[in-house]
Amino acid sequence: MSSRALRRLERQRETLASEEAPEVDDEVEYQHPPQQQKAKKNLFALIGDNSDDDVDDHARDDTDEAVKPEPMKVSLPTKSQKRKNKKKAKAQVAKEDSEDDFDKVLKEYGIEPEQAIDTTQELDMDEDDEDDTAHFILDPSFRFFTPKKQVRCAKLLSVDTKDLDPDNEFKKLFGKLSQEAIDDANSTTSTSIPPEDLQKIRRMARIVRGWGGRDRRSIPGTTRKLVLTKIRDDWIPTQKKDMTMEELTAREIVQDRLSTSEDWIDVINNDVTTELKYGIKYYKFERGEDSKMANSQFFASVVLRPNHEAVAQLLGRYPYHVETILQVALILIRQGDKSNSNGLVERALFAFDRAFKQSFEIGNGLSRLPFNYYLNREFYLAIFRYIQVLTKKGTHYTAFTYAKLLLSLDPSEDPFGVRYFIDFYACIAGEFQWLVDFVNSALVKTYTNWYTPGLAYSCPLALLSLGKHKEAKEALQRAFVAHPYTGYKLLESIGLADDIPVNDYSVFEVGPEIEATTTAYLLQAPAIWKNAQDRTFLHDTLLEFIRSEIALDNTREKNGLIPNNFIRFAILSDEGKVMAKIPKEWWEENEIFEYDILPPKVGNVERLEDFIDDRIMNSFTDDEHLMEMVRNMSLQELIDNAPHD
Structure with missing residues (x-):
């Protein structure tokens, strides 16, 4: 029998023993005969010694003589304490049963439960073996946003x-x-x-x-x-x-990821451990x-x-x-x-x-x-x-x-789309160097979708504010290559001349995602692109890129679906122009409640319905059904069905 099973059997015995014990209403103290207490250890004798058993014999004898025995107090549990102990014992048994089930899953994948969460492995933070490639596919497990990258980016989000x-x-x-x-x-x-x-x-x-x-x-x-x-x-x-x-325990984290990830359990286990x-x-x-x-x-x-x-x-x-x-x-x-x-x-x-x-x-x-x-x-x-x-x-x-705090709580999922608006607050607050560092970090460079139009076009503005004109032009070129449609629309909204080729963006295949995210940025752009010199730089440089056809071979402008985190941001922002870019079919397929906008659809997901009283809900349902019947009844039917003395 395993050690876990033995512990569970022992707790069951203790629970049965407490149920059979006589009822005691109040806490009673029993005076036992004097007993010799365990000697207190000489603290000076322990300095530099890690062993509790190697105490000097003379020090132990002296201490024994100095300590006088005192009567030991023993208290029996009250009724309420028994009930609490009984509940704790049952909860512990249920917990261990679930752990046994989880252990069976681990064994199916060849993982011993005792080795499931290995905390002895040493990690090297100085090792520089991270992949700096910007990945086009945003995988559900965010495999490329490794723990090492998260730790290195922690300062930016702290x-x-x-x-x-x-x-x-x-x-x-x-x-x-x-x-x-x-x-x-x-x-x-x-x-x-x-x-x-x-x-x-x-x-x-x-x-x-x-x-x-x-x-x-x-x-x-x-x-x-x-x-x-x-x-x-x-x-x-x-x-x-x-x-x-x-x-959350390591086991709970692994279970949550198993419900959403397609990775093998040993891979998930290793990620959580790391x-x-x-x-x-x-x-x-x-x-x-x-x-x-x-x-x-x-x-x-x-x-x-x-x-x-x-x-x-x-x-x-x-x-x-x-x-x-x-x-x-x-x-x-x-x-x-x-x-x-x-x-x-x-x-x-x-x-x-x-x-x-x-x-x-x-x-x-x-x-x-x-x-x-x-x-x-x-x-x-x-x-x-x-x-x-x-x-x-x-x-x-x-x-x-x-906004930094909100992103730090889940930088991988970014559930409320902080990457779509944090550039605005960074520029308004004058945090230009932070914005540049953020755009150049793994928080943005790991996946192409994390390089949003706002981050792309606000980064050159931050560099201009820092007096780095050469780097600003390079950053603007990177932004235009990634988001050419946004560049055209930006010229159209805050451009300075009449010769802007605003119709040239028709050559790109623009889908709901690009159109919606661009609209969101254009609502913020005038508030941060206020300086006349900055606008001139934006106008002249973007026209140069357009005429050189630098972004005509762009492959990112695709007919993509709008991410859920952007939709949450759009709905909570209550911007009509942005919400109008969300396809009508989406509104018809999704039911929106403002207290919980778009909860995850996959995995171990809690909802408000999980924490309500079914009896209360049934009473409301019955009442609603009765009111619907009353509304559909004629006046004569109401009179016929009315109670009579």
């Missing part, structure tokens, strides 16, 4: 957590602010609230010890500080977290069973029977339910109430912020949140919404920092 606070950017813009001004700004509510309700919340905050603190970043029950948000006066004080964060050794960690957000009521009511009010008022009422009952918060914020934006909507987005970020695990290093560029987990997707959505809030406030450097 952020200083101080830069996540827009107040610090305001200080740089307007000079040093007094502490009174900062405190006054922080004390403002994030949403409009009646004064009497605000007084009640403040009284509650005094009761909940550790709520906020002087820096407004303290969390009850922990010494960890908030990173993304500051607690506002109108936020309901509570010690209970609405969610938690868990670090990533973990390089310090790349994977996390997911989780909620407890008590959230099913809020999830169910939200689902019913948004999907089954859409009702804005019902969603707004849910916010009063569940003030930190992130789906409700973000949905109400979106409703307020469409009603023109931007101030209150901005505050709600901050509150949604707070719900995630207080759930961060102590080991979660949010700014190191190596912490990952897989997109297949439902609450991870909600965190992506909250960050994207907050970037929009920061843009409206004019804090572009903070928005740029959040």
Whole structure:
């Protein structure tokens, strides 16, 4: 019998023994006869010695005489403790059963379970054996974006957590602010609230010890500080977290990739092992069973029977339910109430912020949140919404920092298409050298699809701003060869002369992807190509390339499908011109819900429907069916079916 089976059998025996033990209502202390305790070791005798057994005999004898025996206290478990122990034992047995099933899969591929995750292999970070080829096919496993490349690019995606606070950017813009001004700004509510309700919340905050603190970043029950948000006066004080964060085990990561990848299990296993050794960690957000009521009511009010008022009422009952918060914020934006909507987005970020695990290093560029987990997707959505809030406030450097953070959470998938807009924020924030380094890194060069029109044509602008005109011309030529259609359209939109051959781009076969991504960049381009000298350079250089027919043999301009990450970006940006480029057939084939736009279709994918109460859903379904029957009945039928005394 294997050691795992023996451990499981032993736990089952302990569970049965605890069930048969007599019930004890209170914790009882038993006084045992005095026993001689184990000698305390002389710490000085251990210096320079790794062995616990080789302690000097004389030191041991002296210590034994010095230590007096004390009565040992033994406590029996209470009823509640027994129930908890029983649940833990059953959960452990179920976990080990699933591990046994996974071990069988490993053995089918000739991999011993004990060797599945080998952590003894040494890795050489200095070895330079990486492939610098730009690969045309974006494989699902992102095989060419190796762990070594990810680690080398981590610095480009790392952020200083101080830069996540827009107040610090305001200080740089307007000079040093007094502490009174900062405190006054922080004390403002994030949403409009009646004064009497605000007084009640403040009284509650005094009761909940550790709520906020002087820096407004303290969390009850922990010494960890908030990173993304500051607690506002109108936020309901509570010690209970609405969610938690868990670090994924190597086994869980392998299982997730097996559900989506076509690679062999030994290849996946080796990749995961290598990533973990390089310090790349994977996390997911989780909620407890008590959230099913809020999830169910939200689902019913948004999907089954859409009702804005019902969603707004849910916010009063569940003030930190992130789906409700973000949905109400979106409703307020469409009603023109931007101030209150901005505050709600901050509150949604707070719900995630207080759930961060102590080991979660949010700014190191190596912490990952897989997109297949439902609450991870909600965190992506909250960050994207907050970037929009920061843009409206004019804090572009903070928005740029959040864009880096959003990309760092999954640089391979890039679920919200950060590569389609981060160049805009880098240029607006004046981070020109960062943009050049980013375009020349494996984060862009590994796959041709990662070299987006925005990155391609903004890089020459960054080089011009750095005074590197020769490199700027070379970068513009590279951009035009990769995206000639975008170059023609860019001349058409911000060109300086009447002799622009705008019709020449008809020679290229332009599909939905090229047309949509070009349209998205052209909406941003005028805001960054503002300098007259830069425009002249763009005009003259592009005309030179066009006349030399440098890009006529281009093969990248194909009739490709629009990537899902760009579609998410387009929908969330709410740009009509961009969404109009998405084919009509796509809208007919896909159902879009704004709380979870385009979840993955392949693999172990969590959805909101997985975390709702079926009984509540059945009641809503029955009620809807009844209302449909009533609508279809005639007046006489309603009278005939009405109850009579």
